[in-house]
Amino acid sequence: MLGKVNTGHPRGHRVNRPARRWIVGGVALLALAAALLAVAVLVVPLLRPPGPRPPFQLPVACGETWQLGTYPGHGEYDVDLFPTKGEAWGRPVLASADGEVTEAGINGALGGRTPQDPDGPRGRGGGYWVKIDHGGRWETQYLHLLEPPPVRVGQRVVRGEQIGRVGSTGDSGAPHLHYEQRRGWEKVETHFDGKPSGITVDDREYTVRRKSNNCAPGRS
Structure with missing residues (x-):
């Protein structure tokens, strides 16, 4: 006669594998929901239409006149500024408008052009640079700065606050400020003091002069 078959489980032990699977599945669903929520928090603001253009001013000292220019192959809407x-x-x-610094460091390779050696080795990219988020999906970029920026990522700046030096x-072939205004992911024509710069395409050399109204209250 065959004896009792031992299943390997002590008496009174309850196998609850289905419940365990429900718990694991629930944890996985919660993790997936949290991940989707995190993606939505990041993506949804980017899908919103940009807000109105901030009141941008020239990123240079109040009352100074600078030459704004471009040249073939420079990049559409890119502006080079020379005093x-x-x-x-x-x-x-100077900051063109109030905002928050989102980049402050090195873009590309610095090279070796300095006031003491202006014909030193050329670098790559933007060199020392700063990027500012002005809200409403608007931002500005400032490239080819002389030295590490005196501002840091996350810092709030106000219009007219110094963020670097030319x-x-x-x-870069010569000391200047390369400047961009961006709406969403796209570069757009720069506006200063409510007026368009006129620099849109880079199929020809083009220059214009503008006086800075990036002034403290009560000055112009």
Whole structure:
């Protein structure tokens, strides 16, 4: 006669594998829901239409006149700024509008062009640079700065606050400020003091002069 078959489970032990599977499945669903929520928090703001253009001003000292220009192959809407008087090296670069710094460091490779060696080795990219988020999916970029920016990522800045100095780091042939305004993911024509710069395409050389109204309250 065959004895009792031992299943390997002590008496009174309850196998609850289906319940365990439900728990594991529930945890996985919660993790998936949390991941989808995190993606939505990041993506949804990017899908919203941009807000109105901030009141951008020239990123240079109040009352100064600068030359804004472009040249073939420079990049559509990209603006290079040169002072019309005095040396470009070391001139203050100012925030065009209130915002939060999102980049402050090195873009590409610095190269070796300095006031002491202006014909030193050329670098790559933007060199020392700063990027500012102005809200409403608007941002500005400031490239080829002379030295490490005096601002940090996450710092709030106000219009007219100094964020760097003019230099020639990165892929730059001479000291100047390369400047961009962006709406969403796209570069757009720069506006200063409510007026378009006129720099849109880079199929020809084009320059224009503008006086800065990036002034403290009560000054112009």
